[in-house]
Amino acid sequence: MRFFDCxxxxxxxxxxxxxxxxxxxxxxxxxxxxxxxxxxxxxIAQHDAAPQVGNTLLAEGIAPHPRLYGCWTVLPNQAHExxxxxxxxxxxxxxxxxxxxxxxxxxxxxxxxxxMGDLLDAMxxxxxxxxxxxxxxxxxxxxxxLLADFPELTCVICDHGCWGEDRMFRPLLARYxxxxxxxxxxxxxxxxxxxxxxxxxDRLLFGSGFPESYFxxxxxxxxxxxxxxxAKTAIAYHNLARLIAEAEL
Amino acid sequence: MKGTMLEGSELxxxxxxxxxxxxxxxxxxxxHMGPFHSIYFPRGDTEAMIHTMDAAGxxxxxxxxxxxxxxxxxxxxxxxxxxxxxPGRLRAYCVxxxxxxxxxxxxxxxxxxxxxxxxxGFKFLSDYHQxxxxxxxxxxxxxYAEARGLLVLAHTWGGSTYDGEAVIQEVAARYPHVKxxxxxxxxxxxxxxxALARDFPNIYLELTAVFDDRxxxxxxxxxxxxDRLLFGTDLPWFxxxxxxxxxxxxxxxxEDRHNIxxxxxxxxxxxxxxxxxx
Numbered sequence: 076m077r078f079f080d081c082x083x084x085x086x087x088x089x090x091x092x093x094x095x096x097x098x099x100x101x102x103x104x105x106x107x108x109x110x111x112x113x114x115x116x117x118x119i120a121q122h123d124a125a126p127q128v129g130n131t132l133l134a135e136g137i138a139p140h141p142r143l144y145g146c147w148t149v150l151p152n153q154a155h156e157x158x159x160x161x162x163x164x165x166x167x168x169x170x171x172x173x174x175x176x177x178x179x180x181x182x183x184x185x186x187x188x189x190x191m192g193d194l195l196d197a198m199x200x201x202x203x204x205x206x207x208x209x210x211x212x213x214x215x216x217x218x219x220x221l222l223a224d225f226p227e228l229t230c231v232i233c234d235h236g237c238w239g240e241d242r243m244f245r246p247l248l249a250r251y252x253x254x255x256x257x258x259x260x261x262x263x264x265x266x267x268x269x270x271x272x273x274x275x276x277d278r279l280l281f282g283s284g285f286p287e288s289y290f291x292x293x294x295x296x297x298x299x300x301x302x303x304x305x306a307k308t309a310i311a312y313h314n315l316a317r318l319i320a321e322a323e324l
Numbered sequence: 325m326k327g328t329m330l331e332g333s334e335l336x337x338x339x340x341x342x343x344x345x346x347x348x349x350x351x352x353x354x355x356h357m358g359p360f361h362s363i364y365f366p367r368g369d370t371e372a373m374i375h376t377m378d379a380a381g382x383x384x385x386x387x388x389x390x391x392x393x394x395x396x397x398x399x400x401x402x403x404x405x406x407x408x409x410x411p412g413r414l415r416a417y418c419v420x421x422x423x424x425x426x427x428x429x430x431x432x433x434x435x436x437x438x439x440x441x442x443x444x445g446f447k448f449l450s451d452y453h454q455x456x457x458x459x460x461x462x463x464x465x466x467x468y469a470e471a472r473g474l475l476v477l478a479h480t481w482g483g484s485t486y487d488g489e490a491v492i493q494e495v496a497a498r499y500p501h502v503k504x505x506x507x508x509x510x511x512x513x514x515x516x517x518x519a520l521a522r523d524f525p526n527i528y529l530e531l532t533a534v535f536d537d538r539x540x541x542x543x544x545x546x547x548x549x550x551d552r553l554l555f556g557t558d559l560p561w562f563x564x565x566x567x568x569x570x571x572x573x574x575x576x577x578x579e580d581r582h583n584i585x586x587x588x589x590x591x592x593x594x595x596x597x598x599x600x601x602x
Binding site: 298 | 327328329330339340343362363364365366367372373376379380514533535536537538539540542543557559560561562563564565566567568569570572573574
């Protein structure tokens with residue numbers, strides 16, 4: 076069983092956690108210990124410091140390591156802090172950055188058509204995935220508003236918490252065809268089975284939430300979920316690989 | 325899985341390959357049952373929970389039905405009925421809601437009659453009932469448990485004025501013979517949990533919701549010792565396989581894993597339910 080983790084960061088958070096993972100090399104060592112093949116990663120400075128700072132640290136960190144794919148952070152761009160979408164996408168391709176993240180609550184902006192229409196329209200057209208986290212910088216009402224504006228957006232909802240947020244994300248799965256659910260912190264007993272039964276396996280992505288959570292928890296949960304081997308393989312690896320392959324950068 | 329964490333541990337290999345190990349039965353010391361308003365449970369009924377327990381090698385679940393916690397109209401009745409249907413797999417905590425002292429008196433009489441065949445301890449949910457563990461209304465139950473050396477599982481949360489470290493310290497000192505299980509291990513205030521476990525030999529740290537915070541398990545094992553930790557999942561909330569994956573991935577030994585999964589619970593439950601422990 077191969078694992079492609081969609082939700083991993085490295086770097087030192089502003090507030091020291093119990094078990095920080097400072098570098099891409101330290102991350103790879105932990106991935107080897109757990110048996111994770113590849114990971115879509117971001118750098119904590121993208122959130123804690125500034126996207127411009129963290130994006131650079133991320134690109135530098137993953138450059139020597141082909142098992143790591145990057146996820147940059149974006150902001151509204153009326154002040155031209157970032158290049159226009161076409162240039163941004165080219166830079167992403169050159170740096171093995173395959174997706175984007177936004178933290179609207181933490182970074183004090185509105186993730187909607189008025190603020191970010193140019194970029195989000197381009198992301199829809201190019202099928203570039205946007206990751207949003209309920210643990211950091213997003214809320215359910217914001218995500219609902221975002222998808223109302225961009226119903227075709229490829230959007231991965233991460234870190235939705237241990238309270239079994241089915242009543243929040245199931246309406247989005249039902250309405251928007253390109254919404255995906257990251258499994259990290261989805262600890263609900265029988266939850267994976269129920270979701271696969273309702274929506275099929277293609278809308279779920281294996282994620283650990285490492286380094287704040289252990290790789291092994293969701294690996295074991297998925298390994299022993301009562302779903303077909305084909306469904307496990309899709310969730311563990313191929314759904315994320317497909318999303319990355321479909322992005323036209 | 326091809327990770328190096330599989331190397332050198334037959335237990336971890338068994339968990340990974342079979343989802344359980346005959347050599348390491350699980351005693352889940354913190355469970356619930358039935359529906360709850362804020363969450364959808366795919367496996368919230370008794371039979372579905374037993375199915376999950378079978379899959380993960382959980383020999384015994386000690387639980388309190390959600391109705392016992394949140395519906396005084398029903399109280400502990402559904403917990404009792406579930407244990408009677410599955411006496412080999414379930415035991416219950418008798419929930420005490422101090423907002424209803426008259427019901428507490430009834431519950432205490434029921435406990436007297438049904439311990440240990442149904443009940444093996446008490447459950448306090450102070451954060452939700454909004455009554456501090458130190459409140460005088462809890463006193464009859466604390467004193468009853470103290471006189472008999474019984475188990476008390478309390479929901480505990482770091483910093484809470486109802487069940488945080490300050491009130492835990494007070495009741496742990498006052499009732500040294502109670503086997504005091506800190507549900508969620510004073511969640512978030514891990515240093516306080518370590519200090520409490522070091523200061524009070526009657527305190528055990530129960531690990532529900534701890535498994536999702538990387539690094540805490542190693543801190544507890546290294547600074548408290550695995551002989552004071554108890555496996556728990558809030559079933560039907562959290563998949564026990566997730567917890568096994570964390571125990572496999574954490575930097576602890578197989579001895580620690582055995583202590584957490586069954587040895588400590590067996591020691592606590594042996595006087596109460598020897599037929600289940602076998």
